[in-house]
Structure formats: structure tokens, C-alpha cells
Amino acid sequence: MVMGSFSSSAAQPGRVDRRGGWITFPFIIATVAGLTMSAGWVTNLITCLKEEFNMKDIDATKVYNYVNGSITVLPIIGAIIADSFLGCFSVICFSSLISLLGIVLLVLTAAINQLRPPTCSEKGSQHCKYPSQFQFAILYLSLALASLGTAFSRFTIAPMGANQFHSPKHQDIFFNWYTFTMYIANIVSATATVYVEENVGWTWGFSLCAVANVLGLVVFLSGTRFYCFVERQGSPFKSLACVVFAAISKRKMVLPVESENYYHGLHGDAIKTVAKPPTQFFRFLNHAALRTEGETTPDGSITNPWRLCTVQQVEDLKAIIKILPIWSSGLILSIPIAIQLSFIIFQAKTMDARLGSHFKIPAASMQVFTLISTSITIVITDRILFPLWERLAAHPLTALQRVGVGHLFTILSMAISGAVESKRLKIAQSENVQNQTNGSVIPMSVFWLGPQLAAVGIAEAFHFAGQVAFYYQEFPGSLKTISTAAVAVSIGGAFYLSNAVIDVVERVTEWLPENINDGRLDNVYWLCCTLGALNFAYFLVCASLYKYQGVDNVVDDSNRN
Structure with missing residues (x-):
């Protein structure tokens, strides 16, 4: 592997000095936590746009999709800037300031009445006043800045952290904890931040995101003297x-x-x-x-x-070409997951969401099942399964093998989704709510959605961390930063392609009417299961033909401080 050249400072042309190692780990991981939690404003954005800006459901959903698409696609631009011009450290600092500015504008839109249209008691009514052009301008500017800053910093910090270690084994450990930290931070955003926004106020919720942004940047700058910096190599x-x-x-x-x-x-x-x-x-x-x-x-x-x-x-370009088939399989892998996330909220709204006698689980918080599952799986695999495999097999589990396991659990999740949705539709039919409005709730607990979300969480623990590690290991040395952003681009592309799949299903079949109780969403999940199985076969062919570039000259970072 390319990372075999990390054996010493002399062996890596771009490395300035021998600083780095595990002493930088707390600073990097704390920064990941802070900057990820600062993006908590995205989780409940649709509700904010509907309640505070009187947007219609479709308009709010489109804005939400644009924001998510930007956050997952734009990292490649931030990576290019880091590799070619400014370096990872400068990009993280500047992008954190940009996202902070955007979040502060969001705080102002929530705190100042003149920056929002008048509150409408009947949401979705034609009598609700739409935002003015000035109010739209401030809103979209804040979303653009916050999205841009989040996109540039979230994946640029991954290679910055990996650059602190010379050993591929320790870099793999870092990527596991990087993924784990992101998911834990997302859990906090999907629970605590959403609760504050809906029960205390949007101003306080957005302010929490701003505080997290500031703390993440301060911690990151505090570790400056310990970091190992890599010189820019040009475009x-x-x-x-x-x-x-x-x-x-x-x-x-x-x-x-x-x-x-x-x-x-x-x-x-x-x-x-x-x-x-x-x-x-x-x-x-x-x-x-x-x-x-x-x-x-x-x-x-x-x-x-x-x-x-x-x-x-010449060999660097060939290396990129060799990786493209693996990357394309990762793109297809994310399509069923994106489709599942698109419909899980609609399913949850038709089911019994009560937790006890006084609390109801918000539909937007259902993703917590996935986040918790991923976080637990990462800890178990990092501390138990992977070491046990290495002792029994006498070699570590490769990055592509981990991705393959993720494929299998994704297929399993889609199969569970299809079975659960079939049961939900049968109950809806027996309760005679198929021709009623989407507000009808059937006597089926929302926790039935838990297993499929847990399965996709396990899948992400394997394939997401595996893809990040694989790309970082196999990309040419001059493209290390862009390697991790390639994962984000595949996820963003999957969101757009999932919309295309949904459009095709709507035109060709009658599975997705306005009221999902009248449709066959279960068939959509079985279609995703089939797509996942075909893609897994394609992945196996690509993985079997791929040859790693070889790892040698591994250095132990455990004694570096």
C-alpha cells in the first residue's frame, strides 16, 4: 500500500517533521466531535423551515436535500484546496469559521422576528405568509455558509488525523474512532439538539450548535504544537x-x-x-x-x-483508475440506504410512537437507532472481533473484506424493511385506514422499525470505516486528502441517484402514492434488496480482481509522543 512509504520522515517527501503520534489523538477526536455536533442544525431543518418559514412540505424537503447534497459532495472541493493550496490545517480552521458565521446567521433568523415571516397557526394553509426576498436571502446565505463550512471541515480532518501516524494499523484504529466519534456526535444532535429546538426554542438549539463549533475550533488550535504537518505538493x-x-x-x-x-x-x-x-x-x-x-x-x-x-x-493515474470500480460499487451500495432514510420518517408517522404514557418519539429521531447501532458495532469490532480475527487467521481483516461485510448487512436491512412494511400494510388494511389521510396512526409500535435500522447501522460500521481506510491506503500520496472525501462524494451521489430511482418507480408502478398506506412500499424495499444483491456480486468481482499495492516498512507509533 502507499502507506508503506510512511516508515519515516525521510521516506515521506511531504512530511515536515516527526511530530504527531497518539498525543494528537485527543485533540483531533475532540475536534471531530465538536464540528460534527455543530452541524446538528441539519437534523431538524425540515421542521424549522415548515414552522418558522411557513414552507410547504415539498419545498422544505427540496431545501433539505440540497443542504445534505452539498454537505456530502462539496468535501471533494475542500480536499482539493487542502492538497493543492492551503493544507489540511488551514482548510479546517477557515471552514470552521465559515460554518460558525452561517450558524450565527441561523441564530439571528430564529431570534429576530423581522428575519422570518409571521407565525401561521394553520401550517400548510394558503393563508400563511411566505418569506420575503430579503428573508429568503438571509436564510439561504446562512444555510450556504453553514453547509460549505461543514462540508470542507468534516472530511478534511480525517486525513489530517491519519497523517499523525506512520503505521497503517494505527491509521486503521484512528479511522474506526473517527467514525465512532462522528456517530456519537450525531446521536447527540438527533436527540439533545432536536429536543432543545422543539421544546425550548430554535434560538437556543442553534446556539448550542454555535457553541459546539467554537469549542471544536478551540480544541483543534490547542493541539497545533503537537501536529505533524505535510507540505503541499501542488495540484x-x-x-x-x-x-x-x-x-x-x-x-x-x-x-x-x-x-x-x-x-x-x-x-x-x-x-x-x-x-x-x-x-x-x-x-x-x-x-x-x-x-x-x-x-x-x-x-x-x-x-x-x-x-x-x-x-x-503515470502509475498514480493508473492507481486511481484501478480504484474506480470499487468506488462505483460503494456508490450503488449507498442508494438503498438513502431510499430507506427517505421513507422511514413517513412510516414512523403512521405508527404508534409512544414511549411510556407521556413521551412520543419524534419521527426525525428514528435515525438514532442506526447511529447507536453503528457506534456499538465499531467498539465491538475494534476491541473484540478484529483482534480475535487477527489471532485466529494470523492476519488482519482487510479493508475490502470489511466493506464486503457491510454489503451483506445492507442487503439484510432491506429484507427486514420489506418484511416489516408488509406487516404494517396488512395492519393498515385490517384497520381500514388505507384510504384515509396520512395522519392516521395504526396500532403498530414504531419500534418495529428498529431491527432494520440496527442492521443498516452495523452495515455502516463495516463499509463506511472500511471504505475510508481503503481509499486512504490505496490512493497515491499526492491525493491522500481527496481519498477520504471520495467517500462523501459517493454518499452524496447516492442521494441524488436515489431520487432518480424513486422517480422511475413512481412513473412505472403504483407503489408510491401520496398516502403510503395505499401503496406497496414493501416492493420498493424488495427492489432495493435485489439491487443490493446484484451490487454485492459486482463488488466481489471488483474486489477479487483488485491487487493491494503492498504494505512494508511499518512503523510503531505507540512510543511517539
Whole structure:
């Protein structure tokens, strides 16, 4: 694996010094907790838009989807900025300030009446006054800033934390705790923050998010003197683009076998790179590293980077191409999960949500089942299952094997979802509520939704942490930050693709009417189960053909402080 080159400061060109190690762990993890909880304003956003801004259900849902899409897709831009221009540390600092500014604006919209339309007693009524253009402008500006800051910081901090360790084993442990901390923080957001917003006030709820943002930034800055910083390597995408252009420009040249006919870089760089000819995978790209007369200066440097690239640049692009099939399977994996999350709230609203005689579980808080399941699974796997597997099998569970387990539990979750929904529809039919309004509640406890949410939580504990670790290990060194953001992009893409799947189902079938009691949502879940099974088969093929880049020169970080 690429991470095998982390054996020492000298072995990693971008590493400035030997600071880092486990002493940085509390600072990084506390920062993850603070910045994740600061995004708690997203959890109950639909309710806020409906109650405070008199938005219709569809409009509020669209805004909510845009916000979630932005938070999950924009991290790739933050990663590019970190890799090419500012570095992880600066991006985290600036993005935290941006998100804080957006949250403060949200606090103002909740506290100042002039920034909201008049309160409407009959929600959804045509008599409710819509926000003015100025009020919309302030609202959308606050959401844009808060979304942008959250997107840039959430996944950029993952490679920042991983850079503190040289050992792939310790980096895997960090990624497990990074995921665990995010889920615990999300649990707090989905419970405590939502409770304050709905029972104390939106001003206080948003203020809690602002406080969490400030605390996360302060803790992060407090650990500055302990961090290991990695120098910026310039734009990695320019390097990849140069390979493509150089290969096309030399496409008619004959490729030799001898290593000396290819450019390996200056003498200093050649020491760090084994002087071998480029691999035969995507052989066409080897033209980019083929040396011709006049393309290098007397000291060995390149005269035109768009005409000649190093063998390492060529192999970096090949590494990305090899990973793409695995990434595409991860994208498809998230589609059933996104569809499940889209309908779980509608199901919960038709079921008995009472917990005792005085408390009802909000439909938006049902995701807590998934978050708790994921958090517990991460602790059990990290402390018990993975060490036990390593002792019995004499080797650790690979990242792709962990992703594969996540695939299986996702399929199981969709099967449970289909069975539970079939039972819910039968009860709705027996209670004769199929042709009634969506406000009708059937005598079936909302806790029936728990097993499917727990199963998908277990799945996420395996495939999410596994994908983050896999991409970080296998991406080229110049793309380490972007590697973790690739997971976020797949999740964001899945949200958009899930909408496309739902649109197709609506046009082709009658499974999704306005009232889910009149439809066949169970068939949608069985469709997701089938999609998951087919994707799992595709993943197995991709994983079996993929070859890890090899791990060597592993360093123990346990004694570094």
C-alpha cells in the first residue's frame, strides 16, 4: 500500500517533521466531535423551515436535500484546496469559521422576528405568509455558509488525523474512532439538539450548535504544537491531466521495454522510486513517460510537463483508475440506504410512537437507532472481533473484506424493511385506514422499525470505516486528502441517484402514492434488496480482481509522543 512509504520522515517527501503520534489523538477526536455536533442544525431543518418559514412540505424537503447534497459532495472541493493550496490545517480552521458565521446567521433568523415571516397557526394553509426576498436571502446565505463550512471541515480532518501516524494499523484504529466519534456526535444532535429546538426554542438549539463549533475550533488550535504537518505538493489533478495529454501527444510512438527509455525524475527523486518500467495496466498511458530528445534539460528536469511525465505520475493515474470500480460499487451500495432514510420518517408517522404514557418519539429521531447501532458495532469490532480475527487467521481483516461485510448487512436491512412494511400494510388494511389521510396512526409500535435500522447501522460500521481506510491506503500520496472525501462524494451521489430511482418507480408502478398506506412500499424495499444483491456480486468481482499495492516498512507509533 502507499502507506508503506510512511516508515519515516525521510521516506515521506511531504512530511515536515516527526511530530504527531497518539498525543494528537485527543485533540483531533475532540475536534471531530465538536464540528460534527455543530452541524446538528441539519437534523431538524425540515421542521424549522415548515414552522418558522411557513414552507410547504415539498419545498422544505427540496431545501433539505440540497443542504445534505452539498454537505456530502462539496468535501471533494475542500480536499482539493487542502492538497493543492492551503493544507489540511488551514482548510479546517477557515471552514470552521465559515460554518460558525452561517450558524450565527441561523441564530439571528430564529431570534429576530423581522428575519422570518409571521407565525401561521394553520401550517400548510394558503393563508400563511411566505418569506420575503430579503428573508429568503438571509436564510439561504446562512444555510450556504453553514453547509460549505461543514462540508470542507468534516472530511478534511480525517486525513489530517491519519497523517499523525506512520503505521497503517494505527491509521486503521484512528479511522474506526473517527467514525465512532462522528456517530456519537450525531446521536447527540438527533436527540439533545432536536429536543432543545422543539421544546425550548430554535434560538437556543442553534446556539448550542454555535457553541459546539467554537469549542471544536478551540480544541483543534490547542493541539497545533503537537501536529505533524505535510507540505503541499501542488495540484495533483494537474499532474494527472499532464499524463493524459502527454500520452495522447505520443500515442503513435512505439513503447520500448527497457526502463532507461522512461523518465523517472531527477536524481533525487529517482532514489525514492524503484527504476522499473511502467506497468502494463492501461499500457497506453505509458507513452506519457517515454523520453524523447529535447524534453529534458542538461540537469535532467522536464522542459514541458505537458509533453513528458515521470513514471510515478503515470502509475498514480493508473492507481486511481484501478480504484474506480470499487468506488462505483460503494456508490450503488449507498442508494438503498438513502431510499430507506427517505421513507422511514413517513412510516414512523403512521405508527404508534409512544414511549411510556407521556413521551412520543419524534419521527426525525428514528435515525438514532442506526447511529447507536453503528457506534456499538465499531467498539465491538475494534476491541473484540478484529483482534480475535487477527489471532485466529494470523492476519488482519482487510479493508475490502470489511466493506464486503457491510454489503451483506445492507442487503439484510432491506429484507427486514420489506418484511416489516408488509406487516404494517396488512395492519393498515385490517384497520381500514388505507384510504384515509396520512395522519392516521395504526396500532403498530414504531419500534418495529428498529431491527432494520440496527442492521443498516452495523452495515455502516463495516463499509463506511472500511471504505475510508481503503481509499486512504490505496490512493497515491499526492491525493491522500481527496481519498477520504471520495467517500462523501459517493454518499452524496447516492442521494441524488436515489431520487432518480424513486422517480422511475413512481412513473412505472403504483407503489408510491401520496398516502403510503395505499401503496406497496414493501416492493420498493424488495427492489432495493435485489439491487443490493446484484451490487454485492459486482463488488466481489471488483474486489477479487483488485491487487493491494503492498504494505512494508511499518512503523510503531505507540512510543511517539
